[in-house]
Amino acid sequence: MTEPLLRLSGLTKAYPGVVANDDVSFDIQAGEVHALLGENGAGKSTLVKMIYGLVAPDRGFMQMHGEAFSPKEPREARTAGVAMVFQHFSLFEALSVAENVALGMETPPPMRQLSERIRDVSNSYGLPLDPSRTVGDLSAGERQRVEIIRCLLQDPRLLIMDEPTSVLTPQEVEILFETLRKLTSEGVAILYISHKLEEIRRLCDQATILRHGRKVGTCVPSETSARDMAEMMVGNSFATPARADHRAGDVILELRNLSVPATSTFGISLKDINLSLRVGEILGIGGVAGNGQDELLAALSGEVRSARDAILLQDKPIGKTDPTARRAMGLLAAPEERLGHAAAPDMSLTENALLTGLTRQNLHWHGVLKWSAARNFAESIIVKFDVRTPSANVAARALSGGNLQKFVIGREIMQRPSVFVVNQPTWGVDAAAAAAIRQALLDLASNGAAVLCISQDLDELLEISDRFAALNEGRLSDIKPASALTVEEIGLMMGGAHGMEVAHDPA
Amino acid sequence: MIQLEKRPQPSRLWTFLTPMLAVVITMIVGGALFAALGKNPVEAIRTIFWDPLFGEFAFYYRPQLLVKAAPLILIAIGLSLGFKAGIWNIGAEGQYIMGALAGAGVGLAFYPLEAAYIFPLMVIAGALGGWAWGMIPGLLKTRFGTNEILVSLMLVYVAEQLLAKMALGLLRNPDGRGFPGSRNLQQYPSAHNAEIIAGTGIHWGVVAALIAVIFAYILFTRHLLGYQIRLAGQAPKAARFAGVNPARLTLVCLGLSGALAGLAGMFEVSGPAGQINIDFNVGYGFTAIIVAFLGRLHPVGILLAGLLLALTFIGGENAESNLGLPAAAIQMFQGMLLFFLLAVDVLTNFRLRWKTAEVV
Numbered sequence: 017m018t019e020p021l022l023r024l025s026g027l028t029k030a031y032p033g034v035v036a037n038d039d040v041s042f043d044i045q046a047g048e049v050h051a052l053l054g055e056n057g058a059g060k061s062t063l064v065k066m067i068y069g070l071v072a073p074d075r076g077f078m079q080m081h082g083e084a085f086s087p088k089e090p091r092e093a094r095t096a097g098v099a100m101v102f103q104h105f106s107l108f109e110a111l112s113v114a115e116n117v118a119l120g121m122e123t124p125p126p127m128r129q130l131s132e133r134i135r136d137v138s139n140s141y142g143l144p145l146d147p148s149r150t151v152g153d154l155s156a157g158e159r160q161r162v163e164i165i166r167c168l169l170q171d172p173r174l175l176i177m178d179e180p181t182s183v184l185t186p187q188e189v190e191i192l193f194e195t196l197r198k199l200t201s202e203g204v205a206i207l208y209i210s211h212k213l214e215e216i217r218r219l220c221d222q223a224t225i226l227r228h229g230r231k232v233g234t235c236v237p238s239e240t241s242a243r244d245m246a247e248m249m250v251g252n253s254f255a256t257p258a259r260a261d262h263r264a265g266d267v268i269l270e271l272r273n274l275s276v277p278a279t280s281t282f283g284i285s286l287k288d289i290n291l292s293l294r295v296g297e298i299l300g301i302g303g304v305a306g307n308g309q310d311e312l313l314a315a316l317s318g319e320v321r322s323a324r325d326a327i328l329l330q331d332k333p334i335g336k337t338d339p340t341a342r343r344a345m346g347l348l349a350a351p352e353e354r355l356g357h358a359a360a361p362d363m364s365l366t367e368n369a370l371l372t373g374l375t376r377q378n379l380h381w382h383g384v385l386k387w388s389a390a391r392n393f394a395e396s397i398i399v400k401f402d403v404r405t406p407s408a409n410v411a412a413r414a415l416s417g418g419n420l421q422k423f424v425i426g427r428e429i430m431q432r433p434s435v436f437v438v439n440q441p442t443w444g445v446d447a448a449a450a451a452a453i454r455q456a457l458l459d460l461a462s463n464g465a466a467v468l469c470i471s472q473d474l475d476e477l478l479e480i481s482d483r484f485a486a487l488n489e490g491r492l493s494d495i496k497p498a499s500a501l502t503v504e505e506i507g508l509m510m511g512g513a514h515g516m517e518v519a520h521d522p523a
Numbered sequence: 524m525i526q527l528e529k530r531p532q533p534s535r536l537w538t539f540l541t542p543m544l545a546v547v548i549t550m551i552v553g554g555a556l557f558a559a560l561g562k563n564p565v566e567a568i569r570t571i572f573w574d575p576l577f578g579e580f581a582f583y584y585r586p587q588l589l590v591k592a593a594p595l596i597l598i599a600i601g602l603s604l605g606f607k608a609g610i611w612n613i614g615a616e617g618q619y620i621m622g623a624l625a626g627a628g629v630g631l632a633f634y635p636l637e638a639a640y641i642f643p644l645m646v647i648a649g650a651l652g653g654w655a656w657g658m659i660p661g662l663l664k665t666r667f668g669t670n671e672i673l674v675s676l677m678l679v680y681v682a683e684q685l686l687a688k689m690a691l692g693l694l695r696n697p698d699g700r701g702f703p704g705s706r707n708l709q710q711y712p713s714a715h716n717a718e719i720i721a722g723t724g725i726h727w728g729v730v731a732a733l734i735a736v737i738f739a740y741i742l743f744t745r746h747l748l749g750y751q752i753r754l755a756g757q758a759p760k761a762a763r764f765a766g767v768n769p770a771r772l773t774l775v776c777l778g779l780s781g782a783l784a785g786l787a788g789m790f791e792v793s794g795p796a797g798q799i800n801i802d803f804n805v806g807y808g809f810t811a812i813i814v815a816f817l818g819r820l821h822p823v824g825i826l827l828a829g830l831l832l833a834l835t836f837i838g839g840e841n842a843e844s845n846l847g848l849p850a851a852a853i854q855m856f857q858g859m860l861l862f863f864l865l866a867v868d869v870l871t872n873f874r875l876r877w878k879t880a881e882v883v
Contacts, residue, residue, distance in 0.1 A: 357758075358761065359758075360757050363758075372764075
């Protein structure tokens with residue numbers, strides 16, 4: 017056994033009221049891809065912050081190559097060879113690639129020299145990037161490359177990646193994996209954080225699983241099933257969503273050449289979207305983030321109006337109808353952003369139940385609010401959808417992401433929609449809650465509603481959808497039966513590799 | 524090292540405590556200011572806060588308190604509707620003037636007829652005058668996307684010019700021997716907003732202010748419009764998702780706050796002030812902004828804040844005349860109140876923590 021690259025020993029970090037990490041120990045070997053698994057709030061990010069010098073542990077120590085390693089700030093960690101690609105990019109859209117890279121460096125070399133180095137590194141790792149291009153023009157995958165190259169220029173020995181594939185098409189994921197494999201063959205270790213278990217099975221050599229801040233197990237991902245890993249993360253078994261038999265009925269929602277101009281400078285316009293949604297079916301809409309998902313939901317919920325005939329609900333044109341009237345007609349929606357869009361952060365759950373339940377739940381009488389009825393409605397959502405909260409009086413922002421999501425989805429489903437449009441139903445939600453939400457969507461469809469599910473999680477879409485389409489730059493691909501689709505086809509529907517290529521050795 | 528830590532929920536306790544804490548800090552720092560000016564700080568504070576209520580001449584000051592607080596409260600209640608929704612009407616002073624002009628104009632048009640319907644007509648005219656002046660920034664905002672802060676503020680100066688024009692022209696007292704200013708409505712019984720109970724200071728404006736407080740309280744706790752106002756202010760995106768029409772809300776809020784400010788102006792001109800004159804407006808419309816925030820945009824809070832500010836006005840005048848404090852010092856004292864309130868506001872959403880630097 018060789019000496020590990022990084023040894024974590026008994027790391028403990030407590031915040032007021034919660035122990036984020038409790039006695040976590042494991043080793044990362046040079047040249048391995050090590051997965052860090054756990055639900056939201058399991059302590060993954062705190063652990064990573066300790067390695068990257070953003071947070072100091074209360075107890076325990078780290079060793080790098082056998083020597084004490086206790087970075088007080090990210091700069092020290094970087095000097096020691098730790099680099100990190102964050103889930104959310106920190107790039108300036110108006111600056112060029114090279115300028116963005118220079119901003120992250122302690123002592124940036126002259127721009128010409130830096131561009132040269134960026135070109136070298138990007139070629140040898142199969143991450144082609146023109147240093148002079150403006151970041152604002154790059155796709156999400158290309159932006160991620162800027163972040164990766166920024167890290168590679170430091171000659172890292174340990175590269176930490178937080179949910180790197182959430183913004184990539186399957187083709188782009190493949191390219192990224194090639195790059196990572198090339199890095200490990202050179203002895204770089206990679207700490208890989210993701211909740212996409214199938215990806216981890218393909219890429220990672222070792223996995224450490226955290227639950228409630230404790231290390232609860234390790235496994236070799238390629239030899240462990242995704243289900244076993246998920247159950248280790250959750251701590252017990254949970255039901256896989258299953259659907260009752262059903263058959264698709266009549267068309268209930270139809271979009272005809274729906275076009276909506278972009279509402280903001282960085283927004284996406286919807287272009288000529290056609291689809292028809294049938295009673296009893298779930299139509300899954302995939303796509304990389306920022307390709308018109310939010311805009312499609314807003315056009316359907318009524319927040320943004322379109323041409324009158326572009327949207328037909330039960331053959332009635334509703335393109336110019338306001339959200340309240342659409343709800344009354346049975347078209348309900350749940351947007352992606354929970355806090356601030358689907359729910360008002362500082363308002364109680366009772367008040368938030370009122371937010372969309374007002375008309376259909378009959379919660380007012382000529383404008384006079386029926387608070388007790390609203391409270392009952394909120395409490396019935398809390399019970400039915402297992403929302404963990406002390407009471408309905410708690411502010412929405414005090415709930416964890418998963419619990420609030422269950423509340424937001426439950427609020428709409430409890431109102432018996434005839435068409436339900438949802439964007440990212442399980443984003444940032446733990447595995448058990450995600451399974452419950454998917455089951456609820458399936459039940460909704462089998463009980464005679466139609467569901468339009470927009471998501472960036474392909475596994476989720478393939479699990480629950482009857483038919484599948486993808487959004488790419490505001491356009492909708494052809495709609496195909498989900499069961500017959502291969503991952504490659506889906507990737508092409510999502511826009512392919514956006515012109516990127518696989519890692520290769522320079523000729 | 525002191526660190527701020529965000530509270531998971533706004534603290535209810537501190538929502539109530541911060542205004543009081545702000546008053547206490549204002550007293551301390553204000554006292555220091557008075558001391559620096561060579562006055563006895565304890566005496567100065569007592570003159571401002573204690574004497575008008577419980578001093579030798581309280582019988583005279585207490586009615587004055589209501590007379591001064593009523594327009595502040597009435598205007599501030601209107602402003603709070605918009606402020607809660609994130610719609611910033613800064614021009615209540617102008618709407619106050621326009622309400623007074625419209626109300627007095629209707630009253631004077633009937634002179635010297637005596638009839639019971641004249642005063643109610645003046646009330647309606649006053650509300651309409653303020654409403655119309657408030658709708659200008661509202662319509663410009665919803666139609667052309669102009670900034671309601673700037674437009675409503677600029678319209679104050681337009682209203683002041685109109686006031687001067689009216690005092691010197693159309694509404695000037697024909698029997699006034701050429702002096703500026705209208706007839707005195709106090710001498711025109713049908714148009715006079717007289718004290719309802721003599722010697723108490725309670726006139727119809729005081730009653731209207733109380734009704735407005737109750738109305739706003741019910742609106743915010745029981746009515747859909749109040750809910751939509753709060754939603755639009757706290758989470759505009761969620762409000763749009765819920766189906767709130769932002770343009771309609773803007774018009775409703777600016778119209779209502781204008782109408783209430785107009786009412787305040789009308790009750791003032793037909794009562795305590797008595798006549799339209801060049802110097803009719805004394806800044807109630809601007810002070811009401813302080814009242815609205817000091818009262819946490821809460822109806823009951825605004826009621827208390829209006830009384831408190833009226834107290835500092837009356838007490839401040841006393842301190843000026845009895846102790847010879849400069850008027851600027853009194854204004855600074857009043858300004859401090861808002862300043863400290865905003866400063867301690869942070870405690871509602873954050874808690875202070877003493878932290879030792881993390882040992883590594």
